[in-house]
Amino acid sequence: MAMSIDKHVSPTVAFPHDETANPKPNRRWFHWHEPGTTKEEKWLIFKLDFFILLFTCLTFFVKYLDQTNVTNAYVSGMKVDLNLNGNELNWFTTYFNIGIIVGGPFFTTAMTVVHPRYWLPACTMIWSFFVLFIYKAESARTNFYTQIGSWYRASEISRRSTLFMFSSVGGQMLSGYIQAGLYRNMDNHLGLAAWRWLFIFDFIIGIPVAVFGFFCCPNEPKSSKPWWMTEEERQMCIHRLAEEKRDADKASWNLAAVKRLLTSWQLYAFCLSWGFMELTCGVNLQRWMTLYVKSLKVDGHYKYSVEKINNLPTVVGCVELVWMVTSAFITDITQRRSIVILTLGSVQLFAYIIFEVWSNNEAFMMAAYYLCSAYGALAALISAWLNSSCHGDKQLRALTTSLMISIGYAVETPAQQYVFPVSEAPRFRRTHGYVFGIVWVVVMIVWLCIFLPMIERYFTKREQRIADDESHHSI
Template identity: 30%
Template sequence: MGFLYNVRKAVWGEPAATKAERRLIVKIDAFILTYVCLMYWVNYLDRANLNNAYVSGMREDLGFVGTQLNQINTCFYGGYLLGQIPNNLIMQKISPRLWLPMTCFCWGLLTLGTAFVHHPWEIMVIRFFQGVFEASCFVGVQWILGSWYKPSEIGKRTAIFTSSGLAGQMFSGIMQGAIYRNLNGRHGFAGWRWLFVIDALITIPVAFFGWLCFPDTPESTQAKYLSTEERILATERLPEVKVVRGKIGLTLIKRVLGTWHWWAFVTLWIANSNTEMFSTNGNYQLWMRGTGDYSIEQVNYVPTSQPGFGIVCTLLLGWYSDYNPRRNRWQVGYLLTITAIISGALMLSKPSAAGRFAAFIINGAQFAGQTVMFAWANDLTRHDDAKRAVIMSSMNMFSVAIYMWWSIVFYNATQAPDWHDGSIAMLCMAAFLGVVNTWCLWGQKRQEKQERLEGEGHGGSFDEGYDPEKVDDLVRGEEKGRGRVAVE
């Protein structure tokens, strides 16, 4: 029993103190984690299918020229950008149990529509609106996970959640290879068109599952599988939320922009997400197709090694970040700085085929930032629900704003197979990630000092209406009177 307990603790963390809390965690894992993972899996399935379709006959059938593929991705991310903050604010007023499945249903219908297009511009329109609805998924779920799980629990769950998206990306490649082999030309439909039909048939049932089983938030849940006692426990077991869900108003602007959290974490995610560029632009597939040395099936199958490596890194680093949340998350930021530098340097050196495979696969590690950086922001802003929602969505929104033009300038299809300028940009963004990670670490240490002072009865709030100069004076006064303030 002792050995099994230690294994369980190492893999899934310290068990809850009471049987009632352990039973509650099992239930919310079963319903919340299952649904959000399925939703993110089909989210990436429906997003990654475009690159797989492009190298499987769509380019020739629809007459793509120049950078039209990148333009379509820009249209998608334009809608994705515009949908970030509105989607999370809508969930402050409309039940997430209704809103999240509804957006999933809508993007499923748009995926189905892509199977019947005849011109690239039609895909541009569809992908724009698909981006608007898909914007609800990632940041909305990050906010939901922060509403249900403790700081020591959220990293592992976020790792599983983000890994499900990478699994969708992997599955899209595997499925497209199988579809091309078995369904290409069936009933007059090209294999790449069948991919969108099958993706939609997978997505829509997931939306209905959410309507039936998703439990909403701890304060508003009416889930029949949770007893009254469990609903109360779900709220009481979490750190205190000083400003609860739905408190928007004009004060929200001050609560968001008047603290370091928004500025630092938004910049952090801009840096981290833009070190994923070798992974998110389909460069792996484009390079393999451009060599002419690989079959259509291989061009779809082999690049699944990239999200596969991303899943391994995401799970390992998500687990590691939960082991000591306030220490290990910034350490992961520095590790991802190193892996981005390695992948960029390998590509810049014009390596052999083996070196390119290594560069693309290593870049998959950058996906782990989706877990750790959002868990870090969730932890440090969980005292204000609306502020946390805006910060989560702003992180993604502003990173997408950079991505929209960054990918066209540095990683477009016409720059294959070297992406020389993109490799230099990767190295610069990696260095920037290290700098911003240091900024967030400074902000965390500053917040920990203030939390310590508040715990010792000095009052005040680190986040609402505080005067930074007074905080500094207070901290300096404590240091003079008692020696250096300890920081955990």
């Protein structure tokens, strides 16, 4: 019962979800809350969505807006202004990724020691200033799953992770529209090319997000209470997670903790999962389509204007939203991740086969690019899977999340650099890019749909046997 979960819980607090007293009614696909959720808990979840989910989404949106803007700037004047004639665009992406590869594990695990309410906004602020400095370039020389997993139930994570992931898609989409608008209205304004204004605009967007985080981003349920939450609501948050055996205590880094983390199955299984997903290189889909649209010519002239070259690939994000929302709702309702992942992976595989075979039918090829956006829904499902499997171990969750993302970037970076070089776009025939992608899509599907469920089932049963033995001996 609630009273035995946390000694600080007030006896006057009434908690929902007591299944022994009130069995839950059947859940509908459109329900945003669990069946039987009380009015008080719905109000709490609304607050979590507004203050936590909104901040993490805005931050991720800014990150992907900034990173995608490099591609849009490239096709909107940067290539000519900076005399970029080789694969410099690949290198620009590589430089972005190196920071994540090196800093990811450190900055994410630091959240178990440093208060997230200060750490996350500070990182956003620093990032925004670095992006601002890009506008001065004269030559080519010149973290959040953890926070979401700390506050939501396992049955709520997939949909929130999907919104979080879509914020990156939104950043990619808006990047094209912003660059098109700046090219039309701001090119050479105050002596600056439109692509330079793009990075200034990024800075202007990023700073308010950081300020919002300083005021609204909380720590963890068992830490200090944020100003926008009552004490009863904080205790409700603790109880919600404790019901699922995700009752996180204060982290203590010592040799025992390191040994526990290094011997956990989640660390290795999910790092492999994310690595296989990234090796498919689907994250570069919008860039591939941008370069494809730019390559189309009629009578020796570019078929599309700069504005359309920036705008047409943004439809990828719209279709990706449909894949994300649909897969998240199905997963939360059925808890059958493998079937959903198999469907998404199969769609990506089909699109890659089309890219390898190729077609001169422009409408057909564009449809294939849009269809391939099914890849975008995979990351949210894997991260939600990780969060639910780590239970209340925030150290394991933080370390695994950071390492799997760093490893993902570490394997994807050389792949996009050498297998999908810009100089070979859009077919990548000489480097056999899409053959490479097809192989790794198959590996990803087999791992996520067969081996990972088997591994999870084995260790879950093993942990249950150990718990039963300990309970028997204690009696």
